[in-house]
Amino acid sequence: DIQMxxxxxxxxxxxGDRVTITCRASQSISSYLNWYQQKPGKAPKLLxxxxxxxxxxxxxRFSGSGSGTDxxxxxxxxxxxxxxxxxxxxxxxxxxxxxxxxxxLEIK
Amino acid sequence: QVQLVQxxxxxxxxxxxxxxxxxxxxxxxxxxxxxxxxxxxxxxxxWMGRINPNSGGTNYAQKFQxxxxxxxxxxxxxxxxxxxxxxxxxxAVYYCARVNVxxxxxxxxxxxxxxxxxxxxx
Numbered sequence: 001d002i003q004m005x006x007x008x009x010x011x012x013x014x015x016g017d018r019v020t021i022t023c024r025a026s027q028s029i030s031s032y033l034n035w036y037q038q039k040p041g042k043a044p045k046l047l048x049x050x051x052x053x054x055x056x057x058x059x060x061r062f063s064g065s066g067s068g069t070d071x072x073x074x075x076x077x078x079x080x081x082x083x084x085x086x087x088x089x090x091x092x093x094x095x096x097x098x099x100x101x102x103x104x105l106e107i108k
Numbered sequence: 109q110v111q112l113v114q115x116x117x118x119x120x121x122x123x124x125x126x127x128x129x130x131x132x133x134x135x136x137x138x139x140x141x142x143x144x145x146x147x148x149x150x151x152x153x154x155w156m157g158r159i160n161p162n163s164g165g166t167n168y169a170q171k172f173q174x175x176x177x178x179x180x181x182x183x184x185x186x187x188x189x190x191x192x193x194x195x196x197x198x199x200a201v202y203y204c205a206r207v208n209v210x211x212x213x214x215x216x217x218x219x220x221x222x223x224x225x226x227x228x229x230x
Contacts (some may be wrong), residue, residue, distance in 0.1 A: 034216045036153075043203055043220035044153065050214045087153055091215045095167060097143070097155040 002026055002090050006100035012108040017078045021103045023071045023088035032092035035064055035073045038102075039084045047086075048073065083107050110134040112204050112221035119227045125192040128224045130204030137185035138162040141207045143217060144178065144189045146200040154200075158207070159187060194228045201225050 003026035013019050023033065031051040036044035046055045048064035051071055061076040075082055088100040115129040130142065144156040157168035159178040166178045177190045187204055202224045205217035 032214065036217075043223050044217075045220075046216055046218040049216040055218070089153075089217070094215065096169060099153040099155070102152045 001096050002029060002093050002098050004088055004090055004098050004100040006086075006088055006103050008103060009101065010104040010106065012106050013078055014108045015078050015080055019075045019078055019105065021073045021086055021088075021105075023066075023073070023100050025069045025071075025090055025092075028068045029090045029092035031067045032090060033064075033066065033071045034089045034091055035062075036087045036089065037082075037084045038087065044087060078105075080107075110206070110219055112206065112219055114202075114204060114221040114224045117225040117227070119229065120194050122195055122228055122230055124194050124228075125190060126194060126226050127188055127190040128202050128204075128226070130187045130189070130221050132185045132187070132206070135206075137180075138182055142178075142180070142187040143205045143207055144176075145203045145205060145217075145220075147203070147223075148197070148200040151200075156189070156202075161187060191226075194226075196228050199226065199228045 005024045007022045033051045035048040037047050038044045047058050047062050051066055052064045063074045065072050083105050085102045085104045087102050090098055111133050113131045118126050120126050138161045141158050141160055143158040146154050156172050157178055159166045159180055161180045168176050175192050180187045204221040207215050209215045
């Protein structure tokens with residue numbers, strides 16, 4: 001199975017900060033990497049697909065980059081509604097999808 | 109709009125089975141694979157498997173092989189996930205999610221159902 005490792009596991013930041021979350025795959029997954037946002041008690045919401053494509057309706061302060069094994073999710077200027085948990089997901093191996101362990105973004 | 113609506117919360121005893129439903133609307137049900145993902149309390153997301161609503165073909169994560177069965181009823185655009193021989197560590201929120209595919213390979217999960225809490229307790 002392809003292992004996905006996110007860092008950091010948790011992060012404290014302030015409104016207006018620029019934040020970067022990293023996701024590393026245990027083998028090359030090309031650009032088959034998605035990012036989701038999850039708020040407490042809610043289902044995950046797609047933010048970025050194919051490493052860098054912004055899902056329709058998602059604010060442009062969210063961006064994704066990377067290919068191969070190393071990927072990043074960047075929030076350019078944190079807004080109050082962005083405090084949530086973020087997950088990466090590899091979609092390269094469709095026989096066994098795997099997610100990162102999550103990064104909890106908290107208010108400083 | 110595309111929407112997935114799941115059945116309500118369940119409480120089961122260890123050793124029992126649970127069947128969760130996921131009703132799709134707003135799109136052609138047989139045109140998209142449906143996936144199931146679970147999340148234990150305070151934990152991350154775990155992929156369980158998928159079903160091709162057109163053929164009924166399934167693929168399950170190794171961890172759940174022999175305990176999970178995914179089915180569908182195309183007449184009512186509904187997918188089902190049944191988990192048997194429940195244990196306390198099966199307590200989790202279970203989500204269905206539709207996969208979208210472009211250019212033959214790029215794929216992602218969207219939308220997701222609202223989730224169904226399954227509690228396993230004696």
